[in-house]
Amino acid sequence: MxxxxxxxxxxxxxxxxxxxxxxxxxxxxxxxxxxxxxxxxxxxxxxxxxxxxxxxxxxxxxxxxxxxxxxxxxxxxxxxxxxxxxxVKHGIKTGLNIKYDNPREMGADRIVNAVAGLEKYKRSLIIIDFGTATTFCAITMSADHLGGVIVPGIKISLEALASKTAKLPKVELLKTNKVICKNTVSSIQSGLLYGYVGQVECIVAKMKREMMDMGEKEPLVVATGGLSKLISDETSYIDIIDPILTLEGLRILYYKNKI
Missing domain, CATH: 3.30.420.40 (ATPase, nucleotide binding domain)
Structure with missing residues (x-):
């Protein structure tokens, strides 16, 4: 084990x-x-x-x-x-071609997710990891990690809204029945959820277009991280939720680098 x-x-x-x-x-x-x-x-x-x-x-x-x-x-x-x-650090065997300007800047979690995604799905990918920060990574079928996008995570935004405003409360992150809400708590919940859904759809659409302009087939969009289900329930832009993607990536990397 x-x-x-x-x-x-x-x-x-x-x-x-x-x-x-x-x-x-x-x-x-x-x-x-x-x-x-x-x-x-x-x-x-x-x-x-x-x-x-x-x-x-x-x-x-x-x-x-x-x-x-x-x-x-x-x-x-x-x-x-x-x-x-x-x-997991620079120099470990991954099978990836990291196209970052400085490959050492690439977060270990993004590398691990890419390794797992290619091994499991064997096609071009956009991997979204809903963590403290939300990351979007573009990976080609030939194992080029093109880079991607990093944005503040949902919980960071929630905490910032409460701490940087005088009258807005910190709220529980829940789905609201409607986008147009009639009280402050629901309005914040609606804004956070649907704001992030819109963000996901915009970024994924642009990333797909750039990847396909390079000659890639339409990439599969895989989401992981604690809030992936909450977001994916509200959009058709996410194809698969894979909650253990990172753990499986670590397993794969272990055997690639086992002495």
Whole structure:
């Protein structure tokens, strides 16, 4: 079995794979203040709760967009499993041709998603990851990662609206029955949801046009991340929701780079 760890700005998502099967996954709040010992206690308790043995883990791979947490996580892995983890970074074997001006700037999560998407769907892709930031990535059939778009995530926008205005409250992100609403809370909910739906449709349409102008067939649009279902329910521009795309990408990268 292998342990995969995806570190985002808000959450750390972990999964245990037995060959290609995801046995269990967990979501933790991200904190760069935790020590390796604190992370070790969390991991040990999660394994115990799910009747898994630390000794059954043969390898670990980590992708992270939060550099400050890596020291603690790497040392946790060495303490708990007595192995050194594979880290997703520049120079790792991915099979991608990263077309960014500076490939080192490409986020690990975007690389991992692209690897998984190509392996699973075997066609041109637009991958939307609804995380702390929402990313749109364009990947060709020949494994060129063309780049894409980064926008503030829905929750960031929600928090900014409440913190930067004097009278607007922080609200729960829910679907409203209508776009035109008759109270402040519903108006904010409507604006956030349908504003992001419109954003997705505009960006996807333009990305498709640019990719097809390059000679690509119409790309498949795959969404992942915590809020992917909420958005995809309101638009036909998303073809597939794949909630474990990142974890599967880490599994694939582990075996590509296993020594």
């Amino acid at each position: 292998i342990l995969v760890i995806d570190v985002g700005n808000t959450n750390i998502v972990l999964g245990v794979f037995s060959k290609k099967e995801l046995i269990v996954d967990w979501r933790l709040s991200m904190s760069s203040d935790k020590t390796s010992d604190e992370y070790a206690v969390i991991i040990q308790n999660l394994f115990l709760y799910n009747n898994l043995k630390l000794s059954e883990i043969e390898g670990v791979i980590i992708s992270s967009v939060v550099p400050d947490v890596m020291y603690s996580l790497e040392h946790m892995v060495k303490k708990c499993f007595e192995i050194s983890p594979i880290i």
